[in-house]
Structures are given as C-alpha cells and as structure tokens.
Amino acid sequence: MPMAAVIDGPAAAAPAACRIARVEIFSDMQAAEPIWRSLETSAHLFTPYQRFDLQAAWQIHIGASEGVRPLIVVAYDAANEPLLLLPLGLRQQRGMAVACYLGGKHITFNMPLWRRDFAAGAGKAEMDALLRGIQRHVTRVDVLALARQPQSWLGMANPLALLPSQAATNGCPVLRMTPGAAPGDRVSASMRKRLKTKERKYDSVTGYRYLQARSEADITRILDAFFAIKPLRMAEQNLPNVFAEPGVEAFIRDTCAAPRDGGHVIDLHALVCDEEVIAMFAGIADAGRFSMMFNTYTMSENAKYSPGLILMRTIIDTYAEHGVTSLDLGIGGDDYKRMFCKDDEPIFDSFLPLTGRGRLGALGLSSLAHAKRMVKQSPALTQMAQKLRGALQR
Template sequence: MVDAVVRNPPEGRATDAAAQPAGRTASGPDRLAACIGGREALVAYRAHCSDALFAPPQSPDWIEAWARNCNPDIVCLTLAPHGGPRLAVCLEVVRDRLVRTARLVGGSHANGSFPALSGGPFPVLARTDLEGLAASVRAARPDVDLLSMERLAPQLEGVENPLHPLRSWDSPNPALAIDLTPGFEGVLARASGKRKRKKHRSQVRKFEAAGGFRRITATTREDVDRLLDAFFRLKSARLKAMGVADAFGDEKVRAFFRDLFGTATETTPRPDFLLQALEVGGIVRAVTGSSRTPASIVCDFAAIAEDDLAAASPGDFLFFENIREACDEGLAVFDFSVGDEGYKRQWCDLETWQFDVAVPLTAKGHVAVGLRRGLVAVKRSVKSNPRLWNAVKALRRRDGGKTAKAQDAED
C-alpha cells in the first residue's frame, strides 16, 4: 500500500463491536501504554483516528467490522512521547497451535498497514522503544507469546513509518503500484498504451457479441452481497485449481467483508471500501475489491471467471476501466497491493517492499520468531529464482487439480 487516510470518522459506529469487558491499561516506560480489549479500546481508537494519518487496514471501520465478525479480542497499543504526537496500532490476539500471537487485525488480509499517527511528525523509534512496547504487552497480556506486525508499509504520503527502524525483516513479496500523476494518457504512454487500447476495443466487440456488458459499482448492501457471492465463488475455484488455500473460505471472514463493504455503501460522500465488477451477458465475469484514501485507490483483491469468455480477459478490461476512473478522479496512485504478478507488471512503475516486526515475549515466542525468520528467507530465495518459483507453482497446480477431481468425484 502506498497511501494513507486523514479524515473524520462517521458518527455512531464505534459502539457496534461485541460487548466486551472494559479495556485495561498497562503502562510501560513513561510514553507507552496498552489498552486491552472491548468497547473502551475501540471507542478510544476511533477518537484517536479522528485527526490521524492511517492506512485502510488500520481504519476504525476495518477494526470494528473484524471485531464484530471474526475476533473481539482486540489490543490497542499506543505510544505518546512526552505528551507529543501519538501513535496507535490495533492488534488481535489469536492462537496458532502452541503460540498465542498479537497480530495486525485481519491477519493475511491486512496488507500495507500503517499505524495511526496524530499530532504531527513522529520521532524515530529505537530498539529501547521496542523493548518498552514488549514490556507493556507482557504486563497487560501475559498470555501472549509473540507480537507480530506483518506487511507494514515503509511510508505513506511522504511520512516515514515510525516502526520501520524496528523492522525484523522485509516481506518476501513486493507491493506494486502505478503513478497516476501524468494522467491516463501518460500512464498508457509508458505502459504499451497502443496495444492496450487495441485490446480494449477488441474486448468491447467480444462482450457486445456475448450479450452486452456493464461495469458495476456496488452502492447498496444488496449489490455488495451479489458481487461478493460472485467473488467468493470465482476465487475459491481459482485457488483450488492453483493448489492454494482459500483465505476467503472461512464464513466469519466472508461475513467481515460483507459487513465492511456493506457499511461503506452507507458512507458519504464516498465509500472508503469499494466493490466493482464487470458483467457480460448478465453474468459477473470479474470482481475487484478496493480500499480508498484521499490520494489513492488500493486493489485489495480480485477474481475472474474461468469460463467461455476467459480468453477475452475480463479482468484486464475491468482494471483498464478502474485505472482510467482513478485518473479521472485526480488520484495520485493506483495500488495493486502486495504480490508480484504479470498483469500488475504490465501497468506498474512503483515498487516498494513492506516489512515485518516480530517481537518475542516468551520462550515459545523466541522459537516462533526463529522459525518465521527461516521461512521468510526460504520464501524470498524461492521467489527470487524464476525457474524454481515456476516449478513450485506448477507443482501446486498439479496437486490442486488432483484435489479438485477427488472432491468432484465425492460430490
């Protein structure tokens, strides 16, 4: 993610989270505090964000929707040096096998996160701050083994992430984006624009011949349910064929996205979370889910139909229109978020590397950090070797195909 949010929150939404016990506060060094759980923490966090800079996965709407649908055990950490500018970050406590982790709210769905900063430039943090933060979490939640913040953005709107000096390692995947400041014609000029326009005209003819087409933007909860139903179906089929676990398969996660995007349709003047789709012949063929900031739009997820029109690339068509619209709105960045894919490279001219912060709080946490460090190193090594990475993907597809056939036979 390349951008951030500075806005006043809509009223009346901080009280919807599950009725949890009142928050507890544990003090570390003189500028540290951890507000633990419940309505009190969520209300305080929304108030902090009223004049703060933050990324969509740390927005109050995201945090509260996740608490309502997936996990109410939320930890809000704050940092306030000498009463000056304040930093706040929301984490959820989860248990994975033998380790209990406080991680960024949303897990793998939270990409390009950035803590909520208010009150002006934030000072550079040092290792002693990290140690103080760990001490604060230990005091408030002695049951937590590991503090983990993954896929953090190094900067937003020119503001350096105060957590960057504390990074444990860089994420294994780049985040790709498009600089929109030259306008749509300028973007096309540097991205094989003549070929893209020719392909776009050809797609229009094919879609017209297939029964006509329309680009849809969800504006009601009914629209959200329809487009997400299509997305979940298309994404599940695609991931199964690739041999990759479906991160959207859990019903609680699906309820979270319905809540998040549904609530966003009721926000004025424009939604912070946006669903768009391409319908051809009355059938949804491509879907994108995005988050918006004052200066950018971030494509958080996408899916296409693997059907008779797949060869016409409905996903490419939808991205073409989405990028053109972003330029027309005067946005500075179209962000494809984390992940290195060919269709992104065809457009993108900006590349950043997100980073992780991992802080062990117990002996089990130390073991977990060591294992994660090794896993990240292996992933980076594999993905930096095109031949090896292609072989891994081919193996996944083969195993995914076998699994799909076996499940079809059982059905």
C-alpha cells in the same frame, strides 16, 4: 539476514526526550472504538486496512473463531492525547503467546494509526519505549510478529521501520499517479489501444457497462457472482478456496455493504452485462490510495477479451480523476500487476521477542519468513512449491 530484537530485564524509564508518556492496552475493541475513530482523520497517518469498521468486522466473523483476542495498544503523550494506536490480536502459536496485527491474511498492509506530527519526528527511542510499554502492561506476550508493513505510506516514513526488521516475503507493485497527468502517463497509449480493441468485442453484448456498486442490489449481484466463480478459478490453479473458510464470506459481505464517505468500507467495481458479471475487483480506498483486495472474472465466452485488464484500466482512470496518487493490486509480483504497476512498495516484517521464552519463537518465525522469501525469489523453487501444493490438493 533475519533480524530480531529482545527487550531484557524490567521496563526502564523512557528517555526524557521521548514523547510517549504512557501506554494503555485494550482487550475489548468496543472500549477502544472512541479513541480508534478519533485517529481516522486527515491529521493522522494510517492505511485504510486499519480502519475500525474493517478490523472489527474481521474480529467478529473470523478472529474470534480462530481464538484471537484483541490487544489494542494506545500510546499517549504527556497531555494524555493519543499518539498512535497499534491494532493487534493475541493468539497461541506453538506454545507461545504471539501478538500479530488484526486481520490476518485478509489484510494487505499493516501499520499503526499515527498522529502525523508524532510520526514525522518519531525516533528509535520512542519505538523502544512503545515496546517497553507493551511489555509492562501485558501479563505475557512472548513475541510481536508484525508482518507486511510498508516502509512508508503516502510519502511519510513508517516509524516502526526503525525497529529490527527483514524484507517481507513479497514486495508490492505500485502505480504512482501524478495529479493532472495525461492518461497515457498512467496506462501507456499502446496498452490503451490494445484494450480498446478488445473492449469493442463487447459492443454486441446487451447491457455491457462499467459499474461501481452503490446499491444493495448491485453489491449482492457482484458478490453472488464472485462466490460462485472464484472457487472454479482457484481450482484451475490448484489453490485452496480460502474464501470458503469459516466467517470469510460474512466478513466480505458485511464490509462491502458497510457505508463510508460516499462509498463502502470495501468498494466493488465490475464490468457487467444483462446476463452476467463479466469481471470484478474489490478494493479499499482512502485519500490518495486505492488498494486491490480480491477479484475474479467470468467462466463464459466473455472471458476471451481480457475483461480483468479492461476493468483495471477503468479503475485506474476513475481513481486518478478523483485525485488518488497511488494504486496497488496487492502484494506479489504476478505478471498482470506488472503490466500496470512499475514501481515497488518496500514491505518489511519484524519479529520482536518480549520474553526470554520468545527468543526462540521469534527466531523461528523470522527464519520461516526468510525461507519463504528465498523460495519466492527463485523461479525453480517456486515451480517446485506449486507442484507440491497441487499434489497435496488432489
């Protein structure tokens, strides 16, 4: 059942054992940038979706136009060293001030940036102290709506899972990869054989090859193809073209071109030939993990031989050879994801009212998310929802 917590009364003093000494709120991302970047190291636990460059680009191109105001929460220890950074944005929703993770629907996973030693031993009292600190320092936030949070990341538990929560609308299929394992342990020998047979069909296609975009020209070519093809593919499924919404294309182009550690903030992978981009995947990489964000494939005859699956196998092998130990294709149980990803990443949501006014709002948000999950888990209800969505799109 949906769960929600409420903080009543004045902010109380944190327990003596609590390592959170104070909480600071930044309403300007540039002011928080030095602290934020200092937490993007191997001594900290975070998903690549919460890197400053990605989040700042989203706020510039999308968040600001949607009326989102940054609400960056930093908790410090007694030595004034940051323990965590929680990247939130404040928006008005049905008459309430709701704080959500920055990035909206364009971000797959949401989590604070944690100092590892703090995250390893953080308890419920410290999470409660974090909430009290937010309540104390913000004039008004009615509800914290913290969606799509992984219960753990790279083998370490997410301390926010200690707060009241509910299972997210969708889980996330994930592929676990053991360093040094044989390729058949990642993608089965039978599937490899089938995909190799399909890939031979491209032997006669001039210039056929796998490409990870490094140059500006390659990035532009792949994204131009994506923005031309994706609307057609989404129309086939009676889906709205979310990539045509204001600011989205600029956000994607900026982050795909922004350099980071030998790659880019968002990396592009493709199967190409001299004539066209046959298939592409865009994803975000970090030490130990690669996460898919968006993809498409050609409308031409070259689509007949499962280029998306061939590209996925190639990406898996590429990252495994570079020491990545887990890979996901995004939240949701699509059939093609299950072909590669046999495990599941538990994902949870928390709807936490901070004011009396926020009680009803948190309950409503929690109930709505719970209802969506019930629909997703029922094939009959899912089919009904798809038909309704298709009718509304006509």
